[in-house]
Amino acid sequence: MTVYVDDVRNPFGRMVMCHMWADTLDELLAMADRIGVARKWLQEPPKASWVHFDISLTKKTKAVALGAVVTDMFGPAEHVARQVGNLRMVDSIIVARKRRGLPLNGILVAHEQPRLF
Template identity: 65%
Template sequence: MTVYVDNVRHRYGRMVMCHMWADSIDELMAMVDRIGVQRKWLQVPPQASWMHFDISLAKKAEAIKAGAVLTDRYGPLEHVARLKGDQAMLDRIAAARAKR
């Protein structure tokens, strides 16, 4: 089981945000409790593509210090593709990464 953060940078007002998600809800909630993110900010389908939190770059740094794994911008897509068992999408992600 793993918690992930990506390297995207989305502006939200004056903050810069990224995504944090995990292999399990328990692990995700343990991490948000550890780094001080309120559970009420959990984003879930259908309002979001997958279960995750948008976190500030400061919280991202705390999450990484606490053991979260840094991924690239394809990390969330890869996670959703794995959940759905979408091998075609996983192949497209691998091809896109190879071009970089």
């Protein structure tokens, strides 16, 4: 099970935001707690198309340091497509990555889970 952040940079006021999501809600909430993102900022249907947090780049840095995997801009769409079994969408994402010269799995930075002392 994994927590992910993407490499998008969406301006929001004076901040720059990206997305954070996970394989399970428990993992997502645990990472949000660890990096200091309030659970009230969880975005989920019907207001959002998928379960995630919009997080600042500072929080992204913390999440990556704690083991989150950095994906390309297609990471969220691929995650949702795999959840609902839309293999045609997954194939389309792979084609788009090929055109842009991105890793076909979408992973830009992967870290080992930090060791607990």
